[in-house]
Amino acid sequence: MTNVGFIGLGIMGHPMVLNLLKGGHRLALYSRSGVAQGLSEAGGVACDSGADVAKCSQIIIVMVPDTPDVEQVLFAPGGVAEGLSAGKTVIDMSSISPLATKQFAAKIEQLGCQYLDAPVSGGEIGARSGALTIMVGGREDAFIAARPILELMGKTITLVGENGAGQTAKVANQIIVALNIEAVSEALILASKLGADPVRVREAIAGGFAGSRVLDVHALRMIERTFNPGFRIRLHKKDLDIALRAASDVGMSLPATAMTQQLFNACVAHGGENWDHSALVKALELMADHCIG
Numbered sequence: 200m201t202n203v204g205f206i207g208l209g210i211m212g213h214p215m216v217l218n219l220l221k222g223g224h225r226l227a228l229y230s231r232s233g234v235a236q237g238l239s240e241a242g243g244v245a246c247d248s249g250a251d252v253a254k255c256s257q258i259i260i261v262m263v264p265d266t267p268d269v270e271q272v273l274f275a276p277g278g279v280a281e282g283l284s285a286g287k288t289v290i291d292m293s294s295i296s297p298l299a300t301k302q303f304a305a306k307i308e309q310l311g312c313q314y315l316d317a318p319v320s321g322g323e324i325g326a327r328s329g330a331l332t333i334m335v336g337g338r339e340d341a342f343i344a345a346r347p348i349l350e351l352m353g354k355t356i357t358l359v360g361e362n363g364a365g366q367t368a369k370v371a372n373q374i375i376v377a378l379n380i381e382a383v384s385e386a387l388i389l390a391s392k393l394g395a396d397p398v399r400v401r402e403a404i405a406g407g408f409a410g411s412r413v414l415d416v417h418a419l420r421m422i423e424r425t426f427n428p429g430f431r432i433r434l435h436k437k438d439l440d441i442a443l444r445a446a447s448d449v450g451m452s453l454p455a456t457a458m459t460q461q462l463f464n465a466c467v468a469h470g471g472e473n474w475d476h477s478a479l480v481k482a483l484e485l486m487a488d489h490c491i492g
Contacts, residue, residue, distance in 0.1 A: 200223055200224055200225060201224050201225070201257055201258060201348065202224070202225050202227065202255060202256045202257050202258075203219055203224045203225065203226050203227070203256055203257070203258050203259075203260065203348060204226070204227045204228075204229075204246075204252035204253060204255070204256030204258070204259040204260065204279075205219070205226055205227070205228050205229075205243075205252075205259075205260045205262070206228075206229045206230065206249050206252055206259070206260070206261050206262070206263065206272050206279070207230060207261060207262035207263040207268075207272075207293070208228060208230040208232075208234060208235065208238065208262075209230075209262070209263075209264075210323050210326075210428060210429075210431075211262055211319070211322075211323065211326045212230075212262040213235065213238065213326075214323070214326040214327040215260075215262065215292075215326050215331075215352050216228065216238055216241075216243060217238070217241060218326075218329045218351050218352055219348070219351055219352070220238075220241050220242050220243060221351075222348075222351040224348070224351075225242075225244070226238075226242065226243040226244065227243075227244050227246050227251070227252045227255050227256050228243045228244065228245055228246060228252070229245070229246045229247070229248060229249055229251070229252045233245075248277040248278075248282075249272050249273070249277060249278045249279040249281075249282065250277050250278060250279065250280075250281040250282035251282060252279065252282065253279045253280075253281070253282030253283050253287065254282040254284075256287070257286075257287055257288070258287070258288045258289075258290060258345060258348055259279055259283075259287065259288070259289050259290070260290045260291075260292055260348075261273070261279070261289065261290070261291045261292065261293060262292045262293055263293050264293065264434060264437070265293070265295060265437055266295040266296045266299045266441075268293070269291055269293050269295050269299075269303065270299070270303065273289070273303060273306075273307070274303075274306065280306070280307070280310060283307070283310050283311075283312050284311075284312075285310070285311030285312065286311065286312065287312045287313070288312060288313040288314070288315065288341055288344065288345055289307050289312060289313070289314050289315070290314075290315045290316075290317050290345060290348075290349075291303070291314070291315070291316050291317065291318075292317045292318060292319055292333075293318065294318045294319075294366070294369050294373070294434070294437075294438055294441075295316075295318075295366060295441070296366065296441055296444070296445075297316075297363040297364075297366040297367045297370065297441075297445065298363070298445075298448075300316045300336070300362060300363045300365075300366045301362050301363040304316070304337070304362035304363075305362075313337065313338060313340075313341035313344075314337060314341075314362060315335055315336065315337035315341055315342060315345060315362075315365070316335070316336040316337065316362055316363065316364075316365040316366050317333050317334065317335045317336075317337075317345075317349065317365055318333075318334055318365055318366055318368075318369035319331040319332060319333050319334075319352075319353065319369075320332040320334070320369070320372050320376070321353075322429050322430045323428070323429050323430070324416070324429075325353075326352070329351060329352055329353070329354070330353065330354040331352055331353035331354065332353060332354070332355045332356075332372075333349050333352070333353040333355070333356045333357070334357055334359055334364075334365045334366075334368035334369050334372070335349070335356065335357060335358045335359060335364075335365045336358075336359055336360055336361055336362045336363050336364035336365030336366060336367070336368075337358075337361065337362050337365070338361075339358060342358045367445075369438070370438065370441055370442045370445060373435065373438040373439065373442065374439070374442055374453070374456050376413065376435075376476075377435060377438075377439060377456065377459045377460075377463075377476070377479075378455050378456070378459055379411055379413040380413055380417055380459075380476060380477060380479050380480075381455075381458075381459045381462060381479060381483075383411075383413050383414055383417065383418050383421070383480075384421065384479055384480035384483045385483060386400075386409075387400065387401070387418060387421060387422070387480070387491050388480070388483055388484060388487050388489060388491055389487075390491075391489065391491040392487060392489045397418075397421075397422050397491045398422055401414060401418045401419070401422070413477075416477075417475075417476075417477035418477075420475060420477040420478075421477055421478075421480045421491060421492065422491060422492055423492065424492040425475075426471075426474045426475045426477065426478040426481075427475060428473060428474065428475045428476075429475035429476065429477070430475060430476050431472065431473050431474070431475065431476070432463055432466050432467060432471055432472055432473070432474050432475070432476050432478060432479070433467065433472035433473065434476075435463060435476040436460065436463040436464070436467065436472075439456055439459065439460040439463065440460070442456055443456060443457060443460065459479070462479050462482040462483065463476075463479060463482075465482040465485070466478060466479060466481060466482050469481070469482075469485075
């Protein structure tokens with residue numbers, strides 16, 4: 200049994216905490232919006248600050264939306280850094296800037312602690328089932344020590360490299376997922392506008408090279424119009440912002456990523472920042488003057 204702290208109890212964090220509790224660990228919890236009653240009833244202990252979480256935990260996990268949120272959780276007054284003592288490990292499972300991650304890791308290591316960046320893929324479904332894909336950056340000894348905890352939340356767990364490498368892998372993942380959603384959207388809209396049943400089209404192509412998790416899961420959302428999140432458009436938009444800034448920093452172009460980002464922007468402009476990212480199809484439906492659902 201390990202004393203684990205967890206900060207960030209939203210769509211992803213809540214089920215991740217439940218899986219850690221089921222694994223027999225003691226959980227100290229903090230969220231700006233408070234700790235849900237269900238987590239307390241399951242055995243989680245609510246704390247008043249990130250510092251309090253860190254004081255009573257050997258491993259502190261952070262799962263919040265964006266780079267500034269992680270910085271505040273770690274280093275603002277009452278933050279995790281104030282409660283750390285030598286030998287503890289901070290695991291950031293948020294999806295944030297690789298460059299900022301390296302800076303955060305250096306600050307935490309100066310306190311005599313280990314730092315892992317371990318962003319995830321798999322959405323709410325993966326978080327609930329404990330089947331997330333976890334991409335890790337950091338020292339191998341810290342990764343080996345933390346792996347039993349990570350295995351309660353994920354199925355595919357890979358040490359990619361040093362600090363920042365996990366976030367870099369997540370950026371690559373988010374580009375591929377976004378462009379796949381865009382491609383599936385275009386294909387189903389065209390098929391429907393040409394008079395074919397998108398349900399049958401999806402079934403017909405699922406077993407070939409066009410098959411993917413996006414086709415399996417998100418194409419069905421598009422057809423059935425079930426756009427409750429999963430993974431919110433505003434968060435995927437944020438991830439593509441990170442990708443485009445990183446590409447600019449190294450002097451390269453990501454043309455398809457930039458185009459898909461504009462489609463997410465169009466969804467946000469129509470009030471869709473909290474739609475599931477599969478609702479990107481709506482922006483293309485407006486351009487086609489045709490709805491597949």
